[in-house]
Amino acid sequence: MQIVHLSAECYPVAKVGGLADVVGALPKYLNNLDGVQSMVVMPFVENEFTKTRKLIMDYETTMPFGNRQLFVKILKNDDLGFPVFLVQIEGFTHREEVYGYRNDPYFFTAFQIAALNWIHQWALLPDVIHCHDYHTGFVPFFMKHAHQYPRFRNIPSIFTIHNGQYQGQMSWDVVDYFPWFNTWDLPLLEFDNTLHAMATAIKTAWRVTTVSPQYMKELMEGDSSLSGLLRHERKKCVGILNGIDIEEWNPATDNKLDHPYSRKTVEEGKKRNKQQLCDYFGFNSDYPIISFIGRFVDQKGADVLSDAIWKALTNYDSKINFLILGSGDNQLANGLEQMKIFTDGRFNCFIGYNEALAHKVYAGSDFLIMPSRFEPCGLNQFYALRYGTVPIVRTVGGLLDSVKDINDEGGNGIRFINLNTDDLLHSFYRATELYEDKERFQKTRKFIMKQDFSWETSAKKYMKLYEEFR
Numbered sequence: 001m002q003i004v005h006l007s008a009e010c011y012p013v014a015k016v017g018g019l020a021d022v023v024g025a026l027p028k029y030l031n032n033l034d035g036v037q038s039m040v041v042m043p044f045v046e047n048e049f050t051k052t053r054k055l056i057m058d059y060e061t062t063m064p065f066g067n068r069q070l071f072v073k074i075l076k077n078d079d080l081g082f083p084v085f086l087v088q089i090e091g092f093t094h095r096e097e098v099y100g101y102r103n104d105p106y107f108f109t110a111f112q113i114a115a116l117n118w119i120h121q122w123a124l125l126p127d128v129i130h131c132h133d134y135h136t137g138f139v140p141f142f143m144k145h146a147h148q149y150p151r152f153r154n155i156p157s158i159f160t161i162h163n164g165q166y167q168g169q170m171s172w173d174v175v176d177y178f179p180w181f182n183t184w185d186l187p188l189l190e191f192d193n194t195l196h197a198m199a200t201a202i203k204t205a206w207r208v209t210t211v212s213p214q215y216m217k218e219l220m221e222g223d224s225s226l227s228g229l230l231r232h233e234r235k236k237c238v239g240i241l242n243g244i245d246i247e248e249w250n251p252a253t254d255n256k257l258d259h260p261y262s263r264k265t266v267e268e269g270k271k272r273n274k275q276q277l278c279d280y281f282g283f284n285s286d287y288p289i290i291s292f293i294g295r296f297v298d299q300k301g302a303d304v305l306s307d308a309i310w311k312a313l314t315n316y317d318s319k320i321n322f323l324i325l326g327s328g329d330n331q332l333a334n335g336l337e338q339m340k341i342f343t344d345g346r347f348n349c350f351i352g353y354n355e356a357l358a359h360k361v362y363a364g365s366d367f368l369i370m371p372s373r374f375e376p377c378g379l380n381q382f383y384a385l386r387y388g389t390v391p392i393v394r395t396v397g398g399l400l401d402s403v404k405d406i407n408d409e410g411g412n413g414i415r416f417i418n419l420n421t422d423d424l425l426h427s428f429y430r431a432t433e434l435y436e437d438k439e440r441f442q443k444t445r446k447f448i449m450k451q452d453f454s455w456e457t458s459a460k461k462y463m464k465l466y467e468e469f470r
Contacts, residue, residue, distance in 0.1 A: 002038075002126040005130045007135070018377065022211070033460070043089075046095060056078075058075065074087060112135075112138050113179060131201060141188055159202065162210075212376060212397055240461045246456075266388045288432060289364065290365070291369070293362075293368065295328045306324075325358060370391065370394065377402075381402055392415075
């Protein structure tokens with residue numbers, strides 16, 4: 001079975017968020033299954049990866065785009081355990097970031113058309129085309145309804161929602177660049193009185209998935225603008241929990257750690273990595289470290305977390321080290337920098353993102369907190385568990401599907417319900433209570449490190465989904 005993944009991101013080629021981690025791991029684990037060939041097709045971005053890795057010219061052509069003819073190159077890289085094909089399009093070649101340009105709607109439309117033009121002329125078509133997030137949302141529609149793709153009519157399309165907050169609403173003039181289709185199919189492109197990529201994919205894909213079962217339930221039952229549409233299409237909808245690449249995230253072999261450790265050596269290994277963090281950030285190693293790693297955006301709840309940390313350290317004089325690693329909202333970032341001055345060495349932050357430092361934080365922290373307003377799946381809790389770091393999570397989305405409270409049977413973390421200061425302060429108290437019970441804390445660490453959240457399990461679920469169409 002041959003599966004083509006279409007995505008805007010793929011780690012380590014180009015990464016902004018968790019989408020890249022998923023697309024960088026799922027094809028590799030699918031290829032470990034018998035008889036599967038999986039590949040990724042993504043836009044070309046001019047970055048360190050594309051400048052330093054070997055890229056082989058696989059195909060070149062021209063394509064119409066509105067009243068222009070654009071030159072298209074398909075470049076191939078074989079370094080990742082699966083082939084990655086990079087679509088380079090004339091007029092869009094000097095993009096150094098994945099997103100954030102004024103021409104994004106036209107760029108991603110051109111990418112989708114160029115990718116389908118190339119695939120459509122293959123002698124042997126793929127068995128499944130798997131589209132990821134709104135940047136590929138028009139692909140299922142083109143496959144079914146664009147006249148220039150007749151060979152795609154019986155090829156299944158899967159559409160995965162990684163983050164339903166970013167839906168791809170666009171102005172109607174983008175349709176002028178679409179391949180020819182019948183005007184009576186226009187309603188399939190419309191939602192909320194706009195051209196809507198994600199809604200189009202939900203209407204026209206053969207199957208729609210989200211990255212956790214709970215997130216699919218929340219999208220259907222919550223106040224999302226897409227809830228009614230998803231309920232209408234519920235028969236083709238399913239949630240499959242993400243996994244992680246356990247080769248990339250392995251504390252025993254992690255070359256980003258100065259002090260690797262295994263489940264057997266977790267006590268000493270965590271101690272050494274924690275001391276390294278304490279030395280670097282000026283913490284007292286007798287106190288537990290509660291860390292946050294993520295973007296400063298509304299979804300992640302870092303604004304409420306910062307208020308709770310301030311109260312914990314000033315009102316309650318908590319004997320806790322708090323560490324924040326992230327970037328995003330500049331006002332919040334500036335506030336965090338100022339907060340360091342008034343918290344007596346028990347709070348520190350690193351503004352920005354550093355992959356190596358993130359690995360060190362997972363290894364050296366005692367707890368990792370995820371106070372998300374919503375969380376389609378979350379990957380940080382999996383990384384924390386893998387590194388023996390107890391997750392503290394809000395009971396939403398994939399966090400609910402993957403973290404059980406330590407007071408319940410099989411518990412592997414600390415859960416709280418409401419995103420407010422009081423619930424966060426209570427979770428801090430529970431963390432210190434667990435930390436001070438040394439025997440229970442060490443048993444918890446060893447237990448969570450042996451849990452299996454690898455892509456191997458999730459890849460088999462995707463394969464079962466693909467095989468429905470054989």
